Amino acid sequence: MNGIGVLLVGGGVLGVVVWLLHQIGRALATILEVLAAAALVFIALWWLLKSLIWLAKQVIMRWRTSLTVVALVAWWQYLGWLSLAVVTGSVVAVLVSWRLIDVVSYDHHCGRFLRSWWMRWAVYARKLPAWLHACGLSIRDEALPVEVTVNLVGRRRLLSRKAASASRAVQVPKVLKVRSGPSWDEVRVQLVPGQKPEDFDEAARALAVARKVKRCQVRELEPNVVSIDFQRRDLLKSAVTSLPVPDLVSPDGLGVDLRHVWSGTTEYGSDWRVSLVGSGAHCLTAGATGSGKNSVMWCPLVSAAPAIRSGVVRVSGIDPKGMELAYGRGIFARYAVSGKQALELLDGLLEEMEARKHEFAGRVRMIPISVEHPLEVLEFDEIGALTKYTDRKTRDAIVEKVALLTTQGRALGITVRGYVQEPTKDTVPVRELFPRRVCLRVTSKTHVGMVLGDGAYERGAWANRIGDSEAGVGYVWGEGVREPLRVRAGWVADEEIKALETYVTNGGTHVVPERRAA
Numbered sequence: 001m002n003g004i005g006v007l008l009v010g011g012g013v014l015g016v017v018v019w020l021l022h023q024i025g026r027a028l029a030t031i032l033e034v035l036a037a038a039a040l041v042f043i044a045l046w047w048l049l050k051s052l053i054w055l056a057k058q059v060i061m062r063w064r065t066s067l068t069v070v071a072l073v074a075w076w077q078y079l080g081w082l083s084l085a086v087v088t089g090s091v092v093a094v095l096v097s098w099r100l101i102d103v104v105s106y107d108h109h110c111g112r113f114l115r116s117w118w119m120r121w122a123v124y125a126r127k128l129p130a131w132l133h134a135c136g137l138s139i140r141d142e143a144l145p146v147e148v149t150v151n152l153v154g155r156r157r158l159l160s161r162k163a164a165s166a167s168r169a170v171q172v173p174k175v176l177k178v179r180s181g182p183s184w185d186e187v188r189v190q191l192v193p194g195q196k197p198e199d200f201d202e203a204a205r206a207l208a209v210a211r212k213v214k215r216c217q218v219r220e221l222e223p224n225v226v227s228i229d230f231q232r233r234d235l236l237k238s239a240v241t242s243l244p245v246p247d248l249v250s251p252d253g254l255g256v257d258l259r260h261v262w263s264g265t266t267e268y269g270s271d272w273r274v275s276l277v278g279s280g281a282h283c284l285t286a287g288a289t290g291s292g293k294n295s296v297m298w299c300p301l302v303s304a305a306p307a308i309r310s311g312v313v314r315v316s317g318i319d320p321k322g323m324e325l326a327y328g329r330g331i332f333a334r335y336a337v338s339g340k341q342a343l344e345l346l347d348g349l350l351e352e353m354e355a356r357k358h359e360f361a362g363r364v365r366m367i368p369i370s371v372e373h374p375l376e377v378l379e380f381d382e383i384g385a386l387t388k389y390t391d392r393k394t395r396d397a398i399v400e401k402v403a404l405l406t407t408q409g410r411a412l413g414i415t416v417r418g419y420v421q422e423p424t425k426d427t428v429p430v431r432e433l434f435p436r437r438v439c440l441r442v443t444s445k446t447h448v449g450m451v452l453g454d455g456a457y458e459r460g461a462w463a464n465r466i467g468d469s470e471a472g473v474g475y476v477w478g479e480g481v482r483e484p485l486r487v488r489a490g491w492v493a494d495e496e497i498k499a500l501e502t503y504v505t506n507g508g509t510h511v512v513p514e515r516r517a518a
Contacts, residue, residue: 287438
């Protein structure tokens with residue numbers, strides 16, 4: 001009997017325990033169901049909120065596209081598809097007619113905006129990530145945990161499934177904005193952590209190949225934002241003609257802005273203007289034979305002809321070949337061919353500089369340009385002929401005097417413009433004293449860095465790739481220019497040089513006598 005009682009009591013206790021566990025299990029299941037439902041609702045709300053925030057950001061950032069879509073949908077719903085089709089067709093016809101009649105006005109007011117919108121969505125937002133990844137401009141996360149299995153035979157490295165999928169994740173720079181001009185597309189992208197603007201400089205040529213264009217240039221806008229510029233068509237393919245000699249302009253020098261003298265056209269279709277006075281006036285132009293150095297020399301002189309004729313600008317010339325500047329000899333107040341004559345000319349400019357120092361010291365920081373104190377412009381053709389290929393005494397003296405003029409002449413109204421074929425340091429020891437430099441077609445890639453400085457080639461100054469038929473095409477870099485700018489100088493024909501000489505002399509020029517040392 002005792003055994004049966006124990007069994008009954010034990011069975012009852014076990015039943016009670018099972019019942020309690022069942023109740024606890026039901027309660028836990030209910031709690032888990034509630035928690036799961038709450039988690040599911042929370043996750044759904046979280047993703048919904050993120051989606052709404054993303055959608056709001058897209059609507060705000062791309063408000064033009066958003067407003068256009070909303071307007072089209074509203075028109076379709078309230079006015080019908082027929083009226084929408086008629087109006088859309090009329091707008092397209094008007095735009096096409098406008099472009100055929102006046103393409104410049106059309107592109108300025110309308111075309112560039114439509115092209116920017118189309119290029120962003122149809123080309124760059126869709127294809128640029130793949131181009132950047134192919135050119136090595138993406139970041140792959142390789143710093144992942146590794147599972148190591150050890151056994152008696154050896155050890156194996158095994159990536160978990162999660163790690164393997166994560167290792168394939170790639171971060172690509174984000175497209176922020178696209179601007180499309182007549183010849184260039186400017187694509188602004190935001191760098192991802194781990195990248196630097198120099199990475200894009202080195203990949204510029206690869207990006208140009210990926211886009212199937214001739215040129216690509218990278219500009220740093222912010223520490224983490226760069227603009228990748230693609231040249232769709234070359235506006236400098238045809239020769240640029242210089243301004244006509246101003247036959248009917250009053251010879252008073254007025255109307256000529258000596259800080260912005262027209263010299264040609266830039267690759268963006270705008271005017272290329274150079275400064276003959278003040279900051280960036282000293283200029284060194286380098287280029288192989290036939291590259292167009294004469295265009296860089298003569299075009300600004302033609303543009304500044306009224307100022308030269310009135311005496312506001314006084315031009316001096318050093319012409320070791322005795323040919324180039326001699327063709328327009330009448331416009332030069334001072335002229336030299338040999339090394340001895342060059343030293344006398346430079347001495348005259350130095351004496352003029354010292355006289356201006358004594359007259360204006362303590363009164364002004366930059367002397368006012370006038371007929372009494374004209375801007376002295378020295379055109380030094382083939383400067384290497386007298387800074388390297390001459391006797392040592394003459395060479396050292398010329399280098400010293402040119403250095404004095406380039407370091408002190410800016411504030412005193414004296415500008416030096418030099419031209420050279422071989423831009424090495426041995427040929428032009430004072431090349432670093434020219435704040436503005438122009439690199440025309442050169443024979444070697446290394447010459448680009450010699451003229452424009454380190455990193456110029458990587459930033460898009462491919463002067464060694466300029467064709468033989470592209471005389472006057474080159475790259476400008478220096479004071480006031482952040483990135484290499486491709487330009488083409490205006491071509492000046494021989495008859496225009498003679499017309500300039502006639503215009504400036506007006507029947508005979510007054511040559512200023514050179515000052516001689518006492």
